[in-house]
Amino acid sequence: xxxxxxxxxxxxxxxxxxxxxxxxxxxxxxxxxxxxxxxxxxxxxxxxxxxxxxxxxxxxxxxxxxxxxxxxxxxxxxxxxxxxxxxxxxxxxxxxx
Amino acid sequence: xxxxxxxxxxxxxxxxxxxxxxxxxxxxxxxxxxxxxxxxxxxxxxxxxxxxxxxxxxxxxxxxxxxxxxxxxxxxxxxxxxxxxxxxxxxxxxxxxxxxxxxxxxxxxxxxxxxxxxxxxxxxxxxxxxxxxxxxxxxxxxxxxxxxxxxxxxxxxxxxxxxxxxxxxxxxxxxxxxxxxxxxxxxxxxxxxxxxxxxxxxxxxxxxxxxxxxxxxxxxxxxxxxxxxxxxxxxxxxxxxxxxxxxxxxxxxxxxxxxxxxxxxxxxxxxxxxxxxxxxxxxxxxxxxxxxxxxxxxxxxxxxxxxxxxxxxxxxxxxxxxxxxxxxxxxxxxxxxxxxxxxxxxxxxxxxxxxxxxxxxxxxxxxxxxxxxxxxxxxxxxxxxxxxxxxxxxxxxxxxxxxxxxxxxxxxxxxxxxxxxxxxxxxxxxxxxxxxxxxxxxxxxxxxxxxxxxxxxxxxxxxxxxxxxxxxxxxxxxxxxxxxxxxxxxxxxxxxxxxxxxxxxxxxxxxxxxxxxxxxxxxxxxxxxxxxxxxxxxxxxxxxxxxxxxxxxxxxxxxxxxxx
Numbered sequence: 001x002x003x004x005x006x007x008x009x010x011x012x013x014x015x016x017x018x019x020x021x022x023x024x025x026x027x028x029x030x031x032x033x034x035x036x037x038x039x040x041x042x043x044x045x046x047x048x049x050x051x052x053x054x055x056x057x058x059x060x061x062x063x064x065x066x067x068x069x070x071x072x073x074x075x076x077x078x079x080x081x082x083x084x085x086x087x088x089x090x091x092x093x094x095x096x097x
Numbered sequence: 098x099x100x101x102x103x104x105x106x107x108x109x110x111x112x113x114x115x116x117x118x119x120x121x122x123x124x125x126x127x128x129x130x131x132x133x134x135x136x137x138x139x140x141x142x143x144x145x146x147x148x149x150x151x152x153x154x155x156x157x158x159x160x161x162x163x164x165x166x167x168x169x170x171x172x173x174x175x176x177x178x179x180x181x182x183x184x185x186x187x188x189x190x191x192x193x194x195x196x197x198x199x200x201x202x203x204x205x206x207x208x209x210x211x212x213x214x215x216x217x218x219x220x221x222x223x224x225x226x227x228x229x230x231x232x233x234x235x236x237x238x239x240x241x242x243x244x245x246x247x248x249x250x251x252x253x254x255x256x257x258x259x260x261x262x263x264x265x266x267x268x269x270x271x272x273x274x275x276x277x278x279x280x281x282x283x284x285x286x287x288x289x290x291x292x293x294x295x296x297x298x299x300x301x302x303x304x305x306x307x308x309x310x311x312x313x314x315x316x317x318x319x320x321x322x323x324x325x326x327x328x329x330x331x332x333x334x335x336x337x338x339x340x341x342x343x344x345x346x347x348x349x350x351x352x353x354x355x356x357x358x359x360x361x362x363x364x365x366x367x368x369x370x371x372x373x374x375x376x377x378x379x380x381x382x383x384x385x386x387x388x389x390x391x392x393x394x395x396x397x398x399x400x401x402x403x404x405x406x407x408x409x410x411x412x413x414x415x416x417x418x419x420x421x422x423x424x425x426x427x428x429x430x431x432x433x434x435x436x437x438x439x440x441x442x443x444x445x446x447x448x449x450x451x452x453x454x455x456x457x458x459x460x461x462x463x464x465x466x467x468x469x470x471x472x473x474x475x476x477x478x479x480x481x482x483x484x485x486x487x488x489x490x491x492x493x494x495x496x497x498x499x500x501x502x503x504x505x506x507x508x509x510x511x512x513x514x515x516x517x518x519x520x521x522x523x524x525x526x527x528x529x530x531x532x533x534x535x536x537x538x539x540x541x542x543x544x545x546x547x548x549x550x551x552x553x554x555x556x557x558x559x560x561x562x563x564x565x566x567x568x569x570x571x572x573x574x575x576x577x578x579x580x581x582x583x584x585x586x587x588x589x590x591x592x593x594x595x596x597x598x599x600x601x602x603x604x605x606x607x608x609x610x611x612x613x614x615x616x617x618x619x620x621x622x623x624x625x626x627x628x629x630x631x632x633x634x635x636x637x638x639x640x641x642x643x644x645x646x647x648x649x650x651x652x653x654x655x656x657x658x659x660x661x
Contacts, residue, residue, distance in 0.1 A: 020225055020237065027229050067410040073234040073254060 007058050008037060010086040013069060014077040017043055017050040021074045025052060028068050034061060038088045049076065055088045107277035112241030112267065113142035115278065116205065119248040121148055123284045125176050127530050129154050129163035133180025135220060136207025138272035140178075152530065152559060155551035157184050159523040161191020162549070164202045166527020169510045170485055172323065174201040174255040175527070181207045182220030185266075186227070190517055193231040195262040197514025198344060199321055201255035202262040204228075208237070210270035224266040233261030241274040245282050252285030259408040260321055290407075290425035293432055301379075301403045301420045302436035305335050308377035310445045312397075313337040314360070317344030317513065318382015318406060324427030325349070325506045328381060331430055336440045337379065338449045340368040342389050344513040345382070347503035357449070358458055361389040362649045363495040366456035369647075369655040371449055372397050380404045382426040385415040386514065395654035405429050456661060459646070460500050466619045469493070469568060469643050473500040475620055476538055476566055479627040485510060485528045485537045489521035489545030492574035495645040497540040519548030522565060526552060529561035536562050536627065543569040543596060550602070556632040557607030563632050565603075570639040571596045578644050582659070583651065592641070603634035613637040 015021045022041065029036050038055030056062070062080075069078045110118070116139060120128070129152040132140040143151055154160040160177040167175035179188045185206045195202045209218040225237045234254050236247050244267070251263040305311060313332050319325055325348040332339045332355045339349050340360040349356045358365030360372060369391075372378070378400045383389070390396040393415060404411075404418035405426050412421040422429050462468030466475035473496055486501055487510040488494040494511060503509055510528060512520040525539035546567055556563050570577075577591040603610040609626075611633060616622035619637075626633045646660030 020229075020235075023226060023229055031230055064410065064414060067414075071408070071410055 008055055009058055009062065010081040010088065011054045011056060011066065011069070012079040012081055013052040013054070013075055014044070015050050015052055016074040016076070017047055018074070021050070022052070024072050024074060025054070025069065028065065028072070029054075029056070032061065032065070034059065034065065040087055040091070053087055055086070107279045109275055110278050111138065111142065111272065112244055112274050112276070113138040113272040115241060115244045115276070116248060116267070116272070117142040117146050117149070118281070119244065120176060121146060122281060123249070123252050124173070125149060127152060127167065128176040128178060129160035129527070130178025131157055131160060131180065131184060132178075133184050133207065133220065135181035135209055135269050136178060136184070136267075136272070138269060139205070139207065139267070152555065154523070154555050156549065157187035158191050158519065159526075159549055159552040159555060161188045161202070161204065162194075162520055162523035163527035163530065164204070165191060165195055165200050166487065166510060166524035166529075167531040168195075168200050168202055168527075169524065170507055170528040170531045172321070172507065174203050174252050175531075176203045176205060179204070179206050180220065181209055181224065182222045184220075185222060185224045189227060189231065190515075190519075192228060192262045192264065194512055194515040194517045194520060196231050196233065198317060198512065199260045200262065201260040203251050203255050204262060204264045206264065206266050207272070208266045208268040211239070211268045212270070214268065224264070228264045231262070232264045235264040236266065238265060238267045238271050241271055241276045244271075245278070249282045249285035253288065254285075256285075256287035258288065259318075290428045293422050293424040293429045297420055297422045298429070298433050298436055301422065301433060304377060304401060304403055304420060305337075305379065306438050306440065309442065310375045310448075311335070311337050311377040311379060312372050312375040312400070313339040314342075314372075314378050314380045314383055315339060315345040315348050316342045316381065316383025318426050319345050319348045320506045322382060322407070322425050322427040323506075324382070324430055327427055327430035327434065329353070330434055331379075331437065334434065334437045334439060336442055336446070338371055338445075340364070340372060342383050342386065342513070343498055343511060346498060346509045347506050350504045351502040357453065359498060361655065362391065363499065363645050363647065364655070365458035365499075366647055366658055366661045367449075367452040367458070369649075369658060370452050370456055372400070373656045374448070375400045378402050380406075380418075381430070382406060384411045390415075391649045391655035392653055395656075458499055459661070463500070466623060467613055467637055469496040469639055470500040472566065472568065472613075472637055473497050473540065475623055476627065477502050479624045480536055480538060482508070483535045484508065485525070485532065485535055487511070487521050487525035487528060487537060487539040489539070489541040490516045490518045491542045491545055492570075492578065492643070492645050493540045493542045493545075493568040495575075496568070518545040521545060522549050522556070522563070523552045525563045525565070526556055526559065526561055529563045530559065533562065536564065538564045538566055538627065540566050540568065542574060543567065543571055543593070543599070544573045546599075547597075553603055553606035553608050553632070553634070560631055562630050564627055565634045567599055567634060567636050568639045569596070569599060569636060570641045570643070572641050574641070575645065577641065578648075579651075582644075582648070599634065599636050608632045608634055610634040610636060
């Protein structure tokens with residue numbers, strides 16, 4: 001059976017924590033008809049920043065998406081995580097258990 | 098008042114008063130807008146400003162384009178006001194237009210009070226959500242205190258890096274909230290630009306030195322950066338034949354020997370053909386727009402690419418580059434110039450001369466001031482090089498792009514990316530408000546002009562020196578042309594069955610009108626209209642069969658121009 005993370009990658013975004021940030025981030029994807037398969041978001045430290053993890057398909061547009069995300073004023077940092085070790089795989093096993 | 102200062106005691110001010118004071122401190126002297134319920138506190142505060150002149154428009158889109166006109170002519174961020182709901186939705190087109198052409202506009206909108214947000218209150222719309230994809234950044238302000246950070250930051254963002262529109266949505270109760278202001282923030286200004294990577298500059302210089310058939314390709318970023326002079330120096334030092342995009346017209350003077358003209362769908366044949374043979378494109382502040390490149394896969398097929406742009410997301414977006422330099426193009430060119438060797442390239446120069454001679458841009462009818470090209474040139478003959486040219490969108494825009502003798506940057510205001518009909522008149526108004534000493538001519542068509550015709554009243558009210566040159570073919574001309582050429586002559590919904598009397602319409606709005614159709618001496622009538630001060634509409638009928646040539650068929654490569 002295929003794991004939900006097959007052929008997918010995870011982007012980790014460090015962002016300013018306020019109500020509009022999620023819209024800004026997912027808007028980049030929706031306007032390009034680029035599906036986001038999974039989303040996690042948690043506040044970091046004192047809550048001024050948050051971290052967003054996006055599970056997305058490997059796609060030739062991915063590098064451009066990273067650049068576009070880096071341009072957002074509320075996005076401080078974008079990292080691309082290794083596909084085999086990510087929160088989504090662990091979350092899936094938790095939900096499926 | 099440029100220094101941060103501590104008043105002896107805190108001032109008790111409303112959010113609205115804070116906004117007006119911060120705008121004054123930013124150097125804003127003119128702003129356009131329309132009041133409504135949700136921004137009335139802002140207007141109540143603006144009433145007391147002794148230094149900001151408010152321009153009441155007749156539609157919020159007009160206010161947005163007036164801000165654009167001021168910003169495009171000056172390079173400085175400009176401001177517009179609108180109320181919540183329909184006031185804001187009316188602004189959206191002008192904001193989206195500013196986004197696509199990278200114009201620094203700060204739009205300030207009223208919103209319903211915080212406790213009403215999300216209740217479908219009267220004139221409530223999700224301004225924040227609506228403007229995410231069409232702004233560089235946007236804010237929903239949550240307290241009067243926050244304004245002290247948000248307003249300077251909005252100006253900084255609008256002007257920094259790649260410029261763009263920023264929207265600030267302010268709920269009515271935040272406008273009314275009273276707070277103590279202890280210290281005023283520094284006005285927001287553009288961030289300074291870091292220098293470019295020396296290794297990349299050296300690689301670029303080497304590629305230019307080794308290229309046999311280079312082309313310099315200048316885009317709107319050269320205008321925004323104020324880098325026209327550096328671009329000219331690069332062209333001259335490396336002996337680079339140069340093309341410009343629609344937005345970059347004027348960055349290299351029309352009579353410069355290295356200029357080939359505009360590239361793209363309606364570009365100069367010699368420009369498109371030279372690019373097709375080029376082995377190196379030096380792309381400066383341009384983004385490979387599809388109207389410029391034609392079929393991208395066949396655009397400059399032999400060329401390597403050096404791409405210089407301030408926006409890293411434009412590098413390698415549509416065309417892979419061999420050397421990509423992220424940075425302010427003026428700064429990068431300044432650093433690149435000392436590394437450039439003088440070059441003759443006699444074979445390439447001879448080839449360029451042959452293309453210029455054999456495949457020039459043809460401008461038939463230049464002698465007839467009642468023909469498209471002739472009218473553009475006759476207008477130019479009456480204006481000096483300080484004059485500003487605005488356009489709407491359509492055939493008249495391309496005729497003006499092709500035939501006007503563009504000499505300087507920031508004198509050509511046109512909607513390139515969004516291609517917004519209705520852009521011309523209010524943008525011309527904004528430019529005229531920003532530079533009252535200069536003449537602003539707005540080339541328009543009957544289709545475009547009607548899309549913001551109400552601002553003729555604003556032109557009369559402000560007595561601006563705007564001359565609308567209306568090319569009237571009673572048709573959506575470029576649609577008609579494409580239907581004729583590419584849809585088997587099935588023209589449909591392109592010819593207007595009802596056309597207003599534009600001369601009478603202008604007069605009804607309080608604007609003088611001159612009709613070249615009936616003028617005994619059209620050149621004399623034109624000269625008189627253009628050189629006497631105040632708003633004027635100059636009407637000229639154009640034959641519907643007149644077309645914009647050359648034209649690259651949609652989806653075709655640029656070498657396949659029709660009508661050359």
